[in-house]
Amino acid sequence: xQSVTQLDSHVSVSEGTPVLLRCNYSSSYSPSLFWxxxxxxxxxxxxxxxxxxxxxxxxxxxxxxxxxxxxxSFHLTKPSAHMSDAAEYFCVVRGSKYIFGTGTRxxxxx
Amino acid sequence: xxxxSQHPSWVICKSGTSVxxxxxxxDFQATTMFWYRQFPKQSLMxxxxxxxxxxxxxxxxxxxxxFLINHASLTLSTLTVTSAHPEDSSFYICSARLREADxxxxxxxxxxxxx
Numbered sequence: 001x002q003s004v005t006q007l008d009s010h011v012s013v014s015e016g017t018p019v020l021l022r023c024n025y026s027s028s029y030s031p032s033l034f035w036x037x038x039x040x041x042x043x044x045x046x047x048x049x050x051x052x053x054x055x056x057x058x059x060x061x062x063x064x065x066x067x068x069x070x071x072x073s074f075h076l077t078k079p080s081a082h083m084s085d086a087a088e089y090f091c092v093v094r095g096s097k098y099i100f101g102t103g104t105r106x107x108x109x110x
Numbered sequence: 111x112x113x114x115s116q117h118p119s120w121v122i123c124k125s126g127t128s129v130x131x132x133x134x135x136x137d138f139q140a141t142t143m144f145w146y147r148q149f150p151k152q153s154l155m156x157x158x159x160x161x162x163x164x165x166x167x168x169x170x171x172x173x174x175x176x177f178l179i180n181h182a183s184l185t186l187s188t189l190t191v192t193s194a195h196p197e198d199s200s201f202y203i204c205s206a207r208l209r210e211a212d213x214x215x216x217x218x219x220x221x222x223x224x225x
Contacts, residue, residue, distance in 0.1 A: 041219070097144075098214060102152075103152075
């Protein structure tokens with residue numbers, strides 16, 4: 001069975017400082033992993049995806065994530081937070097269907 | 111590319127009435143569409159998987175007679191909430207993909223409020 005755990009339900013950072021959103025996964029085979037962002041009352045937007053190519057994946061809006069098999073992690077990072085990054089972020093592992101993490105709410109302080 | 115739309119974006123209805131929500135893939139043909147429900151401050155819950163031209167597959171605990179799903183074409187799926195009750199009030203999100211190994215692309219969601 002596959003599962004995904006987002007380790008922080010809330011993360012607060014100051015504008016201009018780095019962002020780290022943590023995600024651990026469990027999978028019996030090489031997984032496909034995704035990060036999506038959801039702004040209030042909006043649908044989900046794909047930030048980036050890992051599908052067994054390069055382990056460092058670059059996404060939109062300056063986000064990137066690194067697949068670490070030894071740590072079963074797929075953490076999302078951004079060097080410098082912007083106010084517009086404030087949103088809910090979901091880590092997803094794909095099996096026969098999408099399995100969503102519980103989400104991390106990112107707050108960016110001015 | 112890969113744009114999915116939903117209509118309406120929000121709807122308010124009276125208890126006992128039925129509401130139809132449309133999900134369209136605008137620039138690709140979606141052989142599979144998914145319907146999710148999201149409660150406030152929670153993650154997405156998959157309700158059903160819909161393949162074009164066949165009956166939808168519902169997740170455990172989802173009433174198929176209450177949440178009618180039709181996927182009549184490669185670009186359109188509809189979710190009809192029948193005899194809506196206040197507890198059906200929620201944010202409904204659809205997604206679409208072309209092939210099994212493909213990424214799902216999500217619509218903007220529909221906020222349903224049942225009075």
